[in-house]
Amino acid sequence: MTALLEIKDLHANVGNKEILKGLNLTIKAGEVHAIMGPNGCGKSTLSAVITGNPAYTVTAGEILFKGEDLLKMTPDERANKGVFLAFQHPIELPGVGLAQFLKAALNAKRKANGEEPIDAVQFMKYMNVRATALGISNEMLKRPVNVGFSGGEKKRLETFQMAMLEPDFCILDEMDSGLDVDALKVVGQGVSVMREPKRSFMIITHHDDLLQYVTPDQVSIMRDGQIIKTGGPELVEQVEASGYDNF
Amino acid sequence: MTTSNPFLIHSQENVVIKNSDDKSWVFEVGKDGNLWADFLQMTDDLKVVVNLQDVNARCQINCAYLTNKNNKINIDIKVLHKSKNTTSEQHIKGIATDESRVSFKGIIEIPKSSQKCDGRQHHRGLVLSPKAKIEATPQLEIWADDVVCSHGSAIGPLDVNQLFYLQTRGLSESEAKKILLSSFLGDLMPEEFSDTIQQWMDENA
Numbered sequence: 001m002t003a004l005l006e007i008k009d010l011h012a013n014v015g016n017k018e019i020l021k022g023l024n025l026t027i028k029a030g031e032v033h034a035i036m037g038p039n040g041c042g043k044s045t046l047s048a049v050i051t052g053n054p055a056y057t058v059t060a061g062e063i064l065f066k067g068e069d070l071l072k073m074t075p076d077e078r079a080n081k082g083v084f085l086a087f088q089h090p091i092e093l094p095g096v097g098l099a100q101f102l103k104a105a106l107n108a109k110r111k112a113n114g115e116e117p118i119d120a121v122q123f124m125k126y127m128n129v130r131a132t133a134l135g136i137s138n139e140m141l142k143r144p145v146n147v148g149f150s151g152g153e154k155k156r157l158e159t160f161q162m163a164m165l166e167p168d169f170c171i172l173d174e175m176d177s178g179l180d181v182d183a184l185k186v187v188g189q190g191v192s193v194m195r196e197p198k199r200s201f202m203i204i205t206h207h208d209d210l211l212q213y214v215t216p217d218q219v220s221i222m223r224d225g226q227i228i229k230t231g232g233p234e235l236v237e238q239v240e241a242s243g244y245d246n247f
Numbered sequence: 248m249t250t251s252n253p254f255l256i257h258s259q260e261n262v263v264i265k266n267s268d269d270k271s272w273v274f275e276v277g278k279d280g281n282l283w284a285d286f287l288q289m290t291d292d293l294k295v296v297v298n299l300q301d302v303n304a305r306c307q308i309n310c311a312y313l314t315n316k317n318n319k320i321n322i323d324i325k326v327l328h329k330s331k332n333t334t335s336e337q338h339i340k341g342i343a344t345d346e347s348r349v350s351f352k353g354i355i356e357i358p359k360s361s362q363k364c365d366g367r368q369h370h371r372g373l374v375l376s377p378k379a380k381i382e383a384t385p386q387l388e389i390w391a392d393d394v395v396c397s398h399g400s401a402i403g404p405l406d407v408n409q410l411f412y413l414q415t416r417g418l419s420e421s422e423a424k425k426i427l428l429s430s431f432l433g434d435l436m437p438e439e440f441s442d443t444i445q446q447w448m449d450e451n452a
């Protein structure tokens with residue numbers, strides 16, 4: 001397997017505060033890589049930096065995605081290259097209908113790939129199959145993006161967006177927090193069916209809930225802005241059993 | 248003919264237009280009368296005075312402004328509840344970019360004798376560039392006590408988190424802005440103005 005994402009000695013600040021302090025991480029094509037670490041260690045910051053959130057400044061290091069310098073790209077260029085983030089806290093877009101939004105996003109990707117915009121009927125079919133699989137009703141598709149949805153519904157909608165955009169690299173930031181058992185199953189299966197040799201996942205989590213549906217190939221432990229240990233799925237059990245203090 | 252400051256009068260039952268030169272309007276709404284008018288301001292000032300003369304007179308004034316370059320515009324809307332049992336609504340929303348300036352003044356006046364009136368005024372402004380400026384001065388002169396009145400004004404920039412979220416889904420900054428700007432205006436303006444609005448968005452987002 002070749003590396004899809006390579007992060008080398010990454011340092012990043014928010015304001016004057018350094019959050020990522022020399023982080024190294026490699027994720028191969030097809031790999032499911034779990035990231036676990038205590039609150040505030042910089043997991044969401046890492047996902048923000050990978051996706052190009054302008055609130056964070058990279059002060060040193062590099063990120064290569066498919067061999068290209070990701071840090072030189074705008075957030076939309078990264079997305080159209082195949083980077084997707086399911087947000088820990090999805091953003092509400094009042095007045096922007098979900099279906100309309102997804103169509104615009106899908107067409108942006110097609111445009112970036114030199115393809116024609118998707119035809120309206122084809123789009124409806126494409127969307128309905130994925131919505132049904134994730135228990136998203138027609139009524140939900142008509143509502144504005146994330147507005148008035150419960151925490152668990154928002155997570156389900158992020159998974160749905162991921163299924164719609166079929167990215168090569170999926171970052172799931174605490175997808176499993178706030179989900180009831182049924183929703184966890186829907187999301188877990190939704191992620192698991194997307195697993196394929198060319199698609200990688202970075203699953204940020206505190207528990208083994210989601211990982212029971214999507215067994216990770218690699219697990220990295222993050223503390224204070226660095227990856228301090230990388231190993232196999234057995235690390236998840238160690239975290240579950242005795243927390244992060246023993247790493 | 249295309250005008251840079253279109254308007255549309257949807258309803259004018261029992262309404263007398265006392266004066267109009269497209270920039271300055273005086274309306275008198277009589278008994279059971281209904282005025283509903285939309286204005287879109289881009290380069291010109293607008294002055295609207297509505298006199299609600301008799302019982303059950305009502306008005307709805309919708310105004311959007313879209314300003315760019317170094318244009319400066321003033322929007323003055325004044326509703327006088329001259330009779331009891333009258334109702335007014337003003338909805339004003341706008342976007343200012345480049346070095347443009349907008350001054351919005353909205354007045355609702357309800358004298359002591361005009362009981363059981365309902366007057367509402369809502370303004371929201373989006374400032375797209377550091378040198379653009381929107382000023383809002385809502386003025387409520389409510390002397391009657393048995394009335395319903397609401398007003399509000401909020402001015403701010405585009406939400407950076409919303410913009411970023413849209414970009415992470417593959418939309419360019421300009422496409423993302425256009426989506427947020429259209430959702431901001433919502434359906435305040437009629438279908439008839441949509442080409443004008445779309446053109447402004449294409450040139451300025």
Ligand SMILES: Nc1ncnc2c1ncn2[C@@H]1O[C@H](COP(=O)(O)OP(=O)(O)OP(=O)(O)O)[C@@H](O)[C@H]1O
Pocket residue numbers: 014019037038039040041042043044045046055088
């Ligand atoms: N935009 C911001 N402004 C100020 N501080 C921030 C910002 N983003 C992150 N931080 C700080 O950076 C540190 C790391 O935050 P981050 O959200 O990356 O942690 P996390 O590992 O995702 O935590 P959690 O498990 O609670 O989600 C925290 O101390 C946080 O307060």
Ligand SMILES: [Mg+2]
Pocket residue numbers: 043044045088173174
């Ligand atoms: Mg986090």
